Amino acid sequence: MKRLVLxxxxxxxxxxxxxxxGDAHAALQLYVQPAPGDTLVVITPSASAxxxxxGWLAFDAEWLADVVTGATPRTYGPADVISAATQFSExxxxxxVAAEATWRMLTLLGGYSFGNESDYRSHxxxxxxxxxxxxxxxxxxxxxxxxxxxxxxLANQESLAVxxxxxxxxxxxxxSGNPQLTEExxxxxxxxxxxxxxxxxxxxxxxxxxxxxxxxxxxxPYRTVRLSGGLFLAQESHPRVxxxxxxxxxxxxxxxxxxxxxxxxxxxxxxxxxxxxxTGEASYEQPFRQARPAWRFGVRARGYVxxxxxxxxxVTAADSYDRSxxxxxxxxxxxALAPLADLLLGARATWAGYKATRYWRAFTDMDASVLxxxxxxxxxxxxxxxxxxxxxxxxxxxxxxxxxGRF
Amino acid sequence: xxxxxxxxxTTALCATAAxxxxxxxxxDAAPCAPSRDFFVSDIYPRYFVPNQCGSSGCHSFDDGxxxxxxxxxxxxxxxxxxxxxxWDPSWRETYLSAIHLVRxxxxxxxxxxxxxxxxxxxxxxxxxxxxxxxxxxxxxTWVARP
Numbered sequence: 001m002k003r004l005v006l007x008x009x010x011x012x013x014x015x016x017x018x019x020x021x022g023d024a025h026a027a028l029q030l031y032v033q034p035a036p037g038d039t040l041v042v043i044t045p046s047a048s049a050x051x052x053x054x055g056w057l058a059f060d061a062e063w064l065a066d067v068v069t070g071a072t073p074r075t076y077g078p079a080d081v082i083s084a085a086t087q088f089s090e091x092x093x094x095x096x097v098a099a100e101a102t103w104r105m106l107t108l109l110g111g112y113s114f115g116n117e118s119d120y121r122s123h124x125x126x127x128x129x130x131x132x133x134x135x136x137x138x139x140x141x142x143x144x145x146x147x148x149x150x151x152x153x154l155a156n157q158e159s160l161a162v163x164x165x166x167x168x169x170x171x172x173x174x175x176s177g178n179p180q181l182t183e184e185x186x187x188x189x190x191x192x193x194x195x196x197x198x199x200x201x202x203x204x205x206x207x208x209x210x211x212x213x214x215x216x217x218x219x220x221p222y223r224t225v226r227l228s229g230g231l232f233l234a235q236e237s238h239p240r241v242x243x244x245x246x247x248x249x250x251x252x253x254x255x256x257x258x259x260x261x262x263x264x265x266x267x268x269x270x271x272x273x274x275x276x277x278x279t280g281e282a283s284y285e286q287p288f289r290q291a292r293p294a295w296r297f298g299v300r301a302r303g304y305v306x307x308x309x310x311x312x313x314x315v316t317a318a319d320s321y322d323r324s325x326x327x328x329x330x331x332x333x334x335x336a337l338a339p340l341a342d343l344l345l346g347a348r349a350t351w352a353g354y355k356a357t358r359y360w361r362a363f364t365d366m367d368a369s370v371l372x373x374x375x376x377x378x379x380x381x382x383x384x385x386x387x388x389x390x391x392x393x394x395x396x397x398x399x400x401x402x403x404x405g406r407f
Numbered sequence: 408x409x410x411x412x413x414x415x416x417t418t419a420l421c422a423t424a425a426x427x428x429x430x431x432x433x434x435d436a437a438p439c440a441p442s443r444d445f446f447v448s449d450i451y452p453r454y455f456v457p458n459q460c461g462s463s464g465c466h467s468f469d470d471g472x473x474x475x476x477x478x479x480x481x482x483x484x485x486x487x488x489x490x491x492x493x494w495d496p497s498w499r500e501t502y503l504s505a506i507h508l509v510r511x512x513x514x515x516x517x518x519x520x521x522x523x524x525x526x527x528x529x530x531x532x533x534x535x536x537x538x539x540x541x542x543x544x545x546x547x548t549w550v551a552r553p
Binding site: 081083084086160161162163164166167169170172173178180181224228230231232233234239241242272273274310311325326327328329330 | 426427428429430431432433434435436438439440468469470471472473474476496499500503504506507508518521526528529531
């Protein structure tokens with residue numbers, strides 16, 4: 001049974017101890033897309049805290065910021081007629097709170113978060129219900145969230161044909177009542193069911209089904225597409241409704257001799273824009289010093305491949321937007337809607353310490369991690385949007401530092 | 408446990424069986440393509456040049472901002488009546504870049520006019536149109552010309 005519980009905790013990332021009063025977490029990530037002429041740098045500091053107010057009631061609070069700078073082409077069209085990359089910078093802040101109540105084997109969580117940036121605002125309400133059954137060997141969970149977001153856009157666009165709509169040039173004046181600008185709404189409903197099961201003393205598995213319904217303005221207001229030989233240069237036009245579904249299966253195998261954990265993940269995805277994707281991931285984690293302070297390291301490799309949206313057309317295609325105009329009412333400059341594949345390799349090292357006299361008079365347990373991910377995107381058509389990101393030795397590098405402490 | 412498996416399988420089925428959206432018919436909106444000859448003879452020399460729209464850091468093709476991107480024009484200028492396809496690419500792309508900001512149905516509401524006039528404070532340098540009356544007349548004439 002001890003091993004069963006161990007496997008279950010490995011799967012859940014179990015962190016809470018009965019005598020915990022709570023924990024705090026801080027992290028800093030640096031994300032870089034190093035493509036020449038299409039560079040992006042995102043610095044993401046974050047902090048969160050979980051406080052157990054009573055034996056059955058706990059509260060969460062979080063803050064996250066994205067500081068983004070870069071330059072990216074805003075128009076999708078033949079390379080010789082589109083203008084150079086446009087410089088931009090923006091900051092997004094997100095704050096969230098949640099309350100969590102536990103009754104016997106049930107845990108109910110309700111939360112709210114608010115995101116704010118110069119051209120986008122988001123509100124998210126979420127609820128989770130978790131049942132921890134059979135001495136932690138079975139965990140069933142259901143979650144639902146509703147996001148009601150607002151996107152800044154030029155005013156009076158809806159009366160124009162999609163091929164005549166113009167892009168937003170910059171975010172100055174957004175959400176200020178400027179009559180030249182408006183707020184487009186986006187509603188996002190997400191639901192997820194998950195089942196975590198200890199399968200044997202060494203094996204544990206997870207099955208997750210998720211569904212999302214998006215409704216509203218889903219284009220990037222800044223991006224434009226060149227159509228019909230340049231007679232139209234219009235803001236990208238995406239469908240206003242999108243339904244997305246995914247099924248994920250995960251297994252973890254405990255290698256007791258070295259206290260290692262081998263993992264395999266498989267995810268199938270499909271949406272109503274015609275994108276289907278397959279994600280496979282293998283991971284391995286092992287301690288190389290178990291006595292406190294302890295050290296663990298982990299490595300992972302993930303492969304991903306997707307088809308394109310039914311209205312995506314590569315700029316080199318015989319029926320490209322520039323040659324044949326839009327696909328129905330739609331046209332896109334979004335690389336994420338093109339057929340593509342990627343490979344991610346990552347490594348993480350974690351230090352964990354315990355001090356009865358407490359670190360900085362506050363934390364009994366502490367852990368700190370450093371991680372690095374390398375991603376290479378492979379274009380599956382000759383010249384998709386942001387093609388520079390698929391060239392070169394790396395499409396993206398992620399460096400992360402994080403620290404957690406229990407008090 | 409069966410009900411959980413059933414729920415997950417139902418989700419999976421919904422995910423894999425999801426239909427795709429209909430793309431619909433292409434819009435039949437005609438492009439606003441005002442007089443090419445008037446662009447060469449009047450709009451470029453009497454609107455873009457005096458208001459310095461094509462300056463470096465403003466709307467030059469190489470390092471400018473926004474949808475409007477003006478190229479360094481090659482000489483000679485297109486002769487009257489020359490088909491657009493036969494224009495020098497610098498003139499053709501500059502013309503195409505400009506017409507996307509013109510409203511043929513309401514020329515005085517064209518973004519080519521309202522944005523540099525500072526309407527709505529969407530033009531970072533502020534108002535730059537030196538002679539608004541002339542600019543408005545130019546836009547109206549451009550759209551009205553055959």
